[in-house]
Amino acid sequence: DVKVTQSSRYLVKRTGEKVFLECVQDMDHENMFWYRQDPGLGLRLIYFSYDVKMKEKGDIPEGYSVSREKKERFSLILESASTNQTSMYLCAIHTAEDSNQPQHFGDGTRLSIL
Amino acid sequence: AQTVTQSQPEMSVQEAETVTLSCTYDTSENNYYLFWYKQPPSRQMILVIRQEAYKQQNATENRFSVNFQKAAKSFSLKISDSQLGDTAMYFCAFMKHGGTYKYIFGTGTRLKVLA
Numbered sequence: 001d002v003k004v005t006q007s008s009r010y011l012v013k014r015t016g017e018k019v020f021l022e023c024v025q026d027m028d029h030e031n032m033f034w035y036r037q038d039p040g041l042g043l044r045l046i047y048f049s050y051d052v053k054m055k056e057k058g059d060i061p062e063g064y065s066v067s068r069e070k071k072e073r074f075s076l077i078l079e080s081a082s083t084n085q086t087s088m089y090l091c092a093i094h095t096a097e098d099s100n101q102p103q104h105f106g107d108g109t110r111l112s113i114l
Numbered sequence: 115a116q117t118v119t120q121s122q123p124e125m126s127v128q129e130a131e132t133v134t135l136s137c138t139y140d141t142s143e144n145n146y147y148l149f150w151y152k153q154p155p156s157r158q159m160i161l162v163i164r165q166e167a168y169k170q171q172n173a174t175e176n177r178f179s180v181n182f183q184k185a186a187k188s189f190s191l192k193i194s195d196s197q198l199g200d201t202a203m204y205f206c207a208f209m210k211h212g213g214t215y216k217y218i219f220g221t222g223t224r225l226k227v228l229a
Binding site for chain 1 (some may be wrong): 120123149156157158159160161164205214215216217219220221222
């Protein structure tokens with residue numbers, strides 16, 4: 001089974017802090033994604049990565065950056081956290097070259113910025 | 115740009131009954147994939163069912179089936195013999211063939227199965 005591990009289920013940080021959300025996969029998959037999930041808005045793509053050190057902006061990248069130094073780890077960084085970044089964050093991976101293979105998700109990190 | 119619309123924010127169904135969740139999408143692509151994901155209260159998103167646009171036959175997975183109408187750009191999910199464990203958020207997602215495997219998600223439908 002595909003395993004996608006997010007480092008924290010719940011996280012509370014203060015405004016202005018630099019926040020790191022970690023996502024680790026247990027295989028050699030190339031494509032990894034960070035989404036944020038908000039009620040009434042569904043999932044929106046923040047950033048994705050298709051290989052080590054390769055990244056592309058998604059639909060809502062403002063206020064975020066990412067890092068992928070090793071294939072198995074994809075980090076989402078909030079450079080200076082703000083209250084409007086309070087949300088659920090989901091990491092996902094795409095497991096195969098074939099498009100019809102689904103994305104697999106981690107458990108999510110519920111982040112509160114105070 | 116592609117969009118996915120789920121017009122039912124919340125639905126409820128009695129246990130053992132059948133319920134249909136609607137999803138419409140907009141795209142100029144001819145080759146694409148559609149997915150339904152389920153997110154139970156424990157939060158992990160799991161795949162329910164997928165459909166390739168080039169296939170005319172509707173996908174089925176046990177109690178879950180879809181009604182895929184390509185011309186109408188409609189992709190509804192039917193859950194038969196609803197069970198309490200079907201209580202969850204359901205998301206419809208679109209991905210075009212080729213490219214970067216990016217999904218476009220709908221806003222979700224919260225389904226509650228009543229005992």
